Amino acid sequence: MSNPENVKNPPLLRVDDIVLSFGGIHAIKGVSFDIIKGEIRAVIGPNGAGKTAMLNVINGFYKPDSGSITFKGTTYSSVKPHTAASEGIARTFQNVALFHGMSTLDNIMTGRTLKMKTSLFWHLFHWGPAENEELANRAVVEEIIDFLEIQHIRHTPVGKLPFGLQKRVELGRALAAEPLMLLLDEPMSGMNVEEKEDMSRFILNANEQLGTTIVLIEHDMGVVMDLSDRIVVMDRGLKIADGIPEKIKTNKAVIDAYLGTTHQEHASA
Amino acid sequence: MFYNEVGQFKTSYRADQALFPIRQDLIALGVFLIFLYAVVPFTFNNFWLNTVVIPTLIFGVATIGLNILTGYAGQLSFGTGAFMGVGAYTAFKLTTYFPEINIVILILTSGVTSAAIGLFFGIPSLRIKGLYLAVATLAAQFFLEWVFIQMHWLNNYSESGAIVAPTRTLFGVAITGPSATASARYLVVLSIVVLLTWIAANLVRGRFGRSWRAVRDMDIAAELIGISLFGAKLRAFAVSSFYCGVSGAMLVFFLYGAAEPNVFDINRSFSILFMVIIGGLGSIYGSFLGAAFIWNLPIIIRLIPLALGLRVEPVYTEFLTSMIEGALIISVLIVEPRGFARLWQIAREKLRLWPFPY
Numbered sequence: 001m002s003n004p005e006n007v008k009n010p011p012l013l014r015v016d017d018i019v020l021s022f023g024g025i026h027a028i029k030g031v032s033f034d035i036i037k038g039e040i041r042a043v044i045g046p047n048g049a050g051k052t053a054m055l056n057v058i059n060g061f062y063k064p065d066s067g068s069i070t071f072k073g074t075t076y077s078s079v080k081p082h083t084a085a086s087e088g089i090a091r092t093f094q095n096v097a098l099f100h101g102m103s104t105l106d107n108i109m110t111g112r113t114l115k116m117k118t119s120l121f122w123h124l125f126h127w128g129p130a131e132n133e134e135l136a137n138r139a140v141v142e143e144i145i146d147f148l149e150i151q152h153i154r155h156t157p158v159g160k161l162p163f164g165l166q167k168r169v170e171l172g173r174a175l176a177a178e179p180l181m182l183l184l185d186e187p188m189s190g191m192n193v194e195e196k197e198d199m200s201r202f203i204l205n206a207n208e209q210l211g212t213t214i215v216l217i218e219h220d221m222g223v224v225m226d227l228s229d230r231i232v233v234m235d236r237g238l239k240i241a242d243g244i245p246e247k248i249k250t251n252k253a254v255i256d257a258y259l260g261t262t263h264q265e266h267a268s269a
Numbered sequence: 270m271f272y273n274e275v276g277q278f279k280t281s282y283r284a285d286q287a288l289f290p291i292r293q294d295l296i297a298l299g300v301f302l303i304f305l306y307a308v309v310p311f312t313f314n315n316f317w318l319n320t321v322v323i324p325t326l327i328f329g330v331a332t333i334g335l336n337i338l339t340g341y342a343g344q345l346s347f348g349t350g351a352f353m354g355v356g357a358y359t360a361f362k363l364t365t366y367f368p369e370i371n372i373v374i375l376i377l378t379s380g381v382t383s384a385a386i387g388l389f390f391g392i393p394s395l396r397i398k399g400l401y402l403a404v405a406t407l408a409a410q411f412f413l414e415w416v417f418i419q420m421h422w423l424n425n426y427s428e429s430g431a432i433v434a435p436t437r438t439l440f441g442v443a444i445t446g447p448s449a450t451a452s453a454r455y456l457v458v459l460s461i462v463v464l465l466t467w468i469a470a471n472l473v474r475g476r477f478g479r480s481w482r483a484v485r486d487m488d489i490a491a492e493l494i495g496i497s498l499f500g501a502k503l504r505a506f507a508v509s510s511f512y513c514g515v516s517g518a519m520l521v522f523f524l525y526g527a528a529e530p531n532v533f534d535i536n537r538s539f540s541i542l543f544m545v546i547i548g549g550l551g552s553i554y555g556s557f558l559g560a561a562f563i564w565n566l567p568i569i570i571r572l573i574p575l576a577l578g579l580r581v582e583p584v585y586t587e588f589l590t591s592m593i594e595g596a597l598i599i600s601v602l603i604v605e606p607r608g609f610a611r612l613w614q615i616a617r618e619k620l621r622l623w624p625f626p627y
Contacts (some may be wrong), residue, residue: 124468
């Protein structure tokens, strides 16, 4: 892990004053923060705080009403999902969004979509460039399968897998794109302690070995405090705290938000 | 025991990704192809070739086409019959203008026209899906059928409104028209079908097939991964319509010899859809199983009373056939909702472990 205190790199991504509403419901009310290359950045907050909505804005699934997103030095008012993917942002979903009818291998291979370019012509015969490309990408995918220790379920349709393994396959599919930045939406929900430990190990390895910048939404505070370099805390669409885990732990506003004692004060703050 | 892959080690990804990774499958396929090429044309009589074998193969191609669109890419279509018609009429017009070009090439070319028309009618799929898309493709069905009836240029202003396949040859042997023998037509159809099936199997296992299945299973995730939904869907429509078009052209040139627009009506679309569902969504070989079942069922039902020496009044035959056919389709779907392909898959898994239960 990089030392959080002396982060001098320019931010990989910055969101400025993002506002997002659905009809009369204001999901995000002007949130700004930055994500530095190579860090693990956690976004936490009570349910309905706007965490997932924020990820959806970052990878282009939602278009914000106002505000801007700066990624790799370029400022956008909104991104298209395809652009976000090709610029190197991958993600996993709160409710696993795998392709249930396909095998683990095919799911992770699908993650390589943007790396594959051969034309339809060669694929008609599965020959020449098409076959070489399939094999080269298969080799990369097999490395990810090894990395995530899911060799035994390589050919199993993911619909048949238990939830914990599905989450792992989904992480594999996101990693297959070799993303600069990986958005993980509650990668450990519904897992037991052992599975959480495995998943934490994979996240740390991805961060350290592959250098992937990670944005993590998670409710398990133990995991969040241990894994992340810096934490953004959101509540009711607002950012209420931002900093290193040690500071967040003792932040009065954060404790209040989680215990729900003095909501009125902070909503107006 | 005989279907046991113990000892067949895969030492490369190439071997693991082969179409038939298990050696016994490859041998079985080889034997089956030899049977189809060397035995069938010389032992089956004209009745069997014309009523069972050739139509099963031809409808199998249309079923693969619709299966690519519906089973693999998840886009429901009721326009199959019309796309088959586009292929048939295009092949007919092409051979009228270019009689010197080989008919097999023209039939494959006519699939391209069908693909272009399918592409056009696939555009709504970007905005709508499921039953709503099916209704949009229904518009294609009715519109194209109307064109086949109203545009007399398409049938060369024939008085009957039908298109008639002229005599065309391959290597000096007549393969279309009244003078072509059933065996000659069969061999040409078989070769086209084998080629197209192989291509379909290649397509669905590569990156295009994966993008179709991804769109089918979870379109939002597919888009966020970088798959262009529009591209994947349109590609599925084009490839699917190509297969339907070639199938329609083969139907007229190698089976019926002549056809009126009603050959390509909505009932055709539905029967191909039944073939896809009974055969198994998302399965290439299932397409042939489905086509064989749906096409041959009424023939077998009609033959049973004859074989048993029972006399059934012709008035009742039609009703009985429909009723028994419907009942059988429903029972197959109750036994295995995912069709014959799934049944075959279960049988294979059991066979791999035989004689042990698990």
